[in-house]
Amino acid sequence: MDQMNSQAAEGQGEGFARKKQGYLLVSALMLGLLFNVLFYGKTLGLSYPLYIIALYGVLFWNMRNHHRGHFKRNLLPGIPIIALAFSYLIYSNWIFSVLNFLVIPILFVAHTLLLTANNRHEWFKSQFLAEIIHGVVARPLANCLKPFAVIAEFAQSRLNLRKLGAVGKVLAGLLFAAVLLIVIVPLLASADDIFRRLVEGIPNLFRGISLGEFVPRLLIVAAVTCLIFSYLWSLFNAGTKSKEAVSNSGSLTAGRAFLDPLTVSTMLVLLDLLYAFFIAIQFSYLFGSLKYGLPQNFTYAQYARKGFFELVVITLINLIVVLGTMRYVKVSGSRLNKVVNVLNSALVVSTFVILLSAHVRMSLYEAVYGFTYLRVLTHAFMGYLFLLLLVTLGKIWRPTVPLLKFYIVISLAAYTLLNYVNVDSIIVKNNIDRYNKGNPIDILYLTRLSYDVVPMLADFAQNTPDQMLAGQLEKELAAKKQALAKENDWQSFNISRYRAKRTLAERGFDISQAD
Structure with missing residues (x-):
C-alpha cells in the first residue's frame, strides 16, 4: 500500500514538474514573440523598458511558488535596472546607450540570482562576480536545447498515437x-x-506576409525563446538534475x-x-x-x-x-x-x-x-x-x-x-583565368591573401599585357618583399614564406616601389 502511495505521489510530482516546464516554455515563447515585435528592425526606445518589465513579470509569475522569502529583501536591486532601462525612453546619449546595453543584462543576471537564491556567495563577495559571469555566459546556453526535449516529452505523454485510428x-x-x-x-x-x-x-496564402522577413523573424523568436527558457530553467531547477535527469534519460532511451x-x-x-x-x-x-x-x-x-x-x-x-x-x-x-x-x-x-x-x-x-x-x-x-x-x-x-x-x-x-587544398591558390588561379577571358580582376584583394599565392602573382605580373595592372601588382609584391625581409629568425621559418621570399628575390622586385 505504501509502495502504491509512493508511486502515485511520484507520478503526481512528475506531472507537476512537466506542467511547470510547460508554463515556463510558454512564457519563454511569449518573450520571444515580444522580442520580435519590439526590437526587429527598430531603434531602441520605449521597447527596452517594456521588455525588461515583461522579463520581470515572467520571472515573478514563475516564481510564485519559489523562494518567497527572498522577494522583499532582494527587490531593491531591481530599481536601478528599471531606471537604466527607462533611460532609453528619456535620453539619446549614444555612449550611455552602448554602456547600458551591456550593463543592464549583467545587473539583471545578478538580480535574478539573488531573487531565486541561486547565489552561493553574498553579493558583496568577489566570488559572486564569477557566478554572474557564469550566469551571463553558461546558463543561457547550457539548456538551450531543453525546449525540444520538453516538446518531445509532451508528445510522448499526450499525443498517444496508439489510441488514434x-x-x-x-x-x-x-x-x-x-x-x-x-x-x-x-x-x-x-x-x-x-x-x-x-x-x-x-x-490569400501569403497575403500580408513578407517572405524575406519571415524566416529571420522566426529564427530570432526561436533563439530568444530557447535562451530565455534555458536561463530561467537553470534558475528554477538548480540542484534537481539528479533524480529528474536520470528518470528522463532512462525514459528517452527506453521509449x-x-x-x-x-x-x-x-x-x-x-x-x-x-x-x-x-x-x-x-x-x-x-x-x-x-x-x-x-x-x-x-x-x-x-x-x-x-x-x-x-x-x-x-x-x-x-x-x-x-x-x-x-x-x-x-x-x-x-x-x-x-x-x-x-x-x-x-x-x-x-x-x-x-x-x-x-x-x-x-x-x-x-x-x-x-x-x-x-x-x-x-x-x-x-x-x-x-x-x-x-x-x-x-x-x-x-x-x-x-x-x-x-x-x-x-x-x-x-x-x-x-x-x-590551398584555398588561396584556387582563388588566384580562377580569378586569373577569368581575367584572361576578358573579365575584371580585383588585384588588391588577391594581394591581401597569404604568401602561398606570391609565385602565381609574380608570374601574372610579368606576363600580363596591362602595364597599369602590372605596375599596381609589382608595387604590392614589393611591399610583401619588404615585409619578408624583416623575418630572419630560424624559429620563424615557414615554407610558404621561404618560397615567396625566393620568388620575389629571383624576379627582382624593387623594395623602393612600395614607397
Missing part, C-alpha cells in the same frame, strides 16, 4: 508537415523568384520511438511533393537554358546568387528531418516502415538536387563576380553536406551503420583536407 494518425502527420512547411515554403520562395511568383499566385509510421509517411509525402515541384522548376530554369525567361529586371547572376543560402538552410532542415524520423519512428516490421524508408530516401535524393542547385547558383555567381574565400568555402561546405547525406542514405536502409562515427570521421577528414 488511421485518420487521426494522418491528421497528426498533416499537422507536423504544416509546421515544417511554414518554415520551408518561405525559404524556397526566397530562394527562387519563379517559385515565389507561383506561390503568391495561390489566393524514444513514439512516432507512428503512418503519421510520418503523411508528413514525408507532402514534403516530397513540395520538393518535386520545386525541383521541376530548377530543371526548367536553372539547369536548362532559361527559355521561359527570368523575372522582370532580374539578371542571371542575381537569380543564381539570391537563393544560395536559403537552399543550404533547407538542406540542413531536411537532414534534421531525416535523422529525426529515423530516430523516433516506431519499428514494427510492417510495410509502413518500408514506406517511411522510401519516402526518407526520396527526401534525401531531393536534397541532393537542391544541393546541386545551390552549387550551380554559386558557380554562376563566381563566373560573373569572381572567386573569394567565402564563395570557395561554401563549395567545400556543400561537398561536406553531400557526404553526410550519402552516409545518411545508407543509414536509412542499413540501421546498423554507425552514423555518428561516420559523421565524426568525415568532419575531421574534411577539415584536415581543407587545410591542405
